[in-house]
Amino acid sequence: MPKQTFFNLPEDKKETLINAAMKEFSRVPLFEASISNIIKDAGIPRGSFYQYFEDKEDVFFYLLNENSKRDNEKFTSILREKNGDLFDSFIDFFHYMLIKFRSMENCNFFRNTFLNMNYKVENTLTQNVNADENPLSEIMGLINTEKLNITDKKELFHVLKIFMAxxxxxxxxxxxxxxxLNEAINNYTLELSFLKKGVYKDMYK
Structure with a gap:
């Protein structure tokens, strides 16, 4: 997480630094990114950067975490609109994500993020679902479980992890x-339909 000195900055200076970081992480993946490019674009000395962040990973995961918070809020909103229907909510959310990525100025930030996925990136995108207390708690409380073949919250938790995967x-x-866009949505919908109805025929159940 950023240091307190970053949060103490005026909003315009924070925005300038964030935009510079987004620009660099949109240009190349995290492992190729350069702090020199970030500070040059932001117009700050290198020493100032380290007053705000530990390293480039620190600012990258801050950006990712802030985006994940907004996506979590969006999914929660969709889930409420869909009256807790898990399948419909994920399909709508996937469509929302595709539209967002295609329309964003910094869409390459997400392209670089998803094409260089690792455990830490995935955990950040899912708001650390393996933590004892996490944003999934609210989501799980909104899901309509009446039509789901589950017996408890533990099973629901694992169902959510499968959907996220x-x-x-x-x-x-x-x-x-x-x-x-249509092909991506159709592929996703097809895979979710297999989760919804299962892949075994009745004779094997």
Whole structure:
């Protein structure tokens, strides 16, 4: 997380630094990014950067975490609109994510993020679902479980992790292949339909 000195900055200076970081992480993935480029674009000395952040990973994961908070709020809003329907909510959320990525000025930030996914990135994008207390608690409370073949919160938690894994894999595939919007949504919907109805025929149940 950023140091307190960053949060104490005037809003315009914080925005300038954040925009410079987004520009650099949109240009190249995290491991190739340069602090020199960030401070040059932000117009600050190198020493000032280290007063605000520990390193480039610190500012990168701050940006990612802030975006994840907004996405979590959006998914929660969709879930309420869909009266807790898990499948419809994920399909709408996936569509929202695709539209957002295609329209954002810094869409390459997310392209670089998803195409260079690792455990820490995934955990940040999911708001650290493995923590004892996490934003999934609110989401789980909104899900309509009447039609789900689960017995307790532990099973619901794992169902959500499966949905998230399918969602991330489809987003990665979308960025890697530059799929048309309809094709990406159809692929995702098809995979969720298998989760909804299962892949075994009745004779094997």
């Amino acid at each position: 399918v969602t991330f894999q489809n987003l990665i595939h979308n960025f890697a292949k530059d799929l048309p």
